[in-house]
Amino acid sequence: MESGMISQLQKAKRYAEEPERVTLETLSLHFQGDNNEYDLALDRDGWVCSCPGFGMHGLCPHIMSLERLLRPMLKRQPMPYGPHQNVVSDVDKANRYYAxxxxxxxxxxxxxxxxxxxxxxxxxxxxxxxxxSFSFTRLGVSSHTIAMERMLGELVKPQNRGEAVEPED
Ligand SMILES: [Zn+2]
Structure with missing residues (x-):
């Protein structure tokens, strides 16, 4: 393996333990709820979700689960509960979704x-x-993209790292 790639992998391993290095500025995702599918988005004004609960309360278990999951990368206060929100039931759901x-x-x-x-x-x-980064231009991956891939786990598709990182049998 090329020495540049080895150094990127070593850095990525360390960075992956330090998610506070990351600030998510915008995000959009697809969420499979219990009965329906929803679209969520985050921008500088906060979160929105296409579910009815968000329409009524300005917060929903989908957003609550993501706020917990991505907390160190958000750098913002969690959204406040709505005045008539069923907090107990929504916290329950958010905890289940989190897992x-x-x-x-x-x-x-x-x-x-x-x-x-x-x-x-x-x-x-x-x-x-x-x-x-220069490394990404040169190698097609960087310590930053590899670290974020690890932090976000199942939420993202892995990048193509070429044969260098995935040796053949
Ligand atoms: Zn929602």
């Missing part, structure tokens, strides 16, 4: 990533990763 991350599929995000020396922008769209 069922295969319900959530990220479509797009844009994130700031604080690297060792400078800040980078990592983007993801329909399975396509991008990063403005």
């Amino acid at each position: 069922e991350q295969d319900r959530m599929k990220i479509r797009q995000f844009r994130a700031k990533f604080l690297g060792s020396n400078s800040e980078h922008i990592v983007t993801y769209e329909e399975g396509r990763w991008d990063c403005d």
Whole structure:
């Protein structure tokens, strides 16, 4: 394996334990609820969800589960409960969803990533990763994209890392 790639993998392993390096600026995702499918989005104004609960209360178990899951990467206060929201039931649901991350599929995000020396922008769209770092231009992956892939787990599709990282049998 190329030494540049080895160094990216080593850095990524360390970064993956430090999710506070990441700030999610925008995010959109698909959420499989118990009975229906919903679309969620995050931007600088906060979260929106297409479910009826969000329409009524401005907060729903879908958003609550994601706020918990992505907390260190959000850098914002959790959204407040609605005045007539059934908090007990919604917290229950959010806890269950939190443990069922295969319900959530990220479509797009844009994130700031604080690297060792400078800040980078990592983007993801329909399975396509991008990063403005020199390593990404050269190798097609970077410590930043690999670390975010680990942090986001089942919520994203893995990037194509070439044969260098996935040795054949
Ligand atoms: Zn919702």
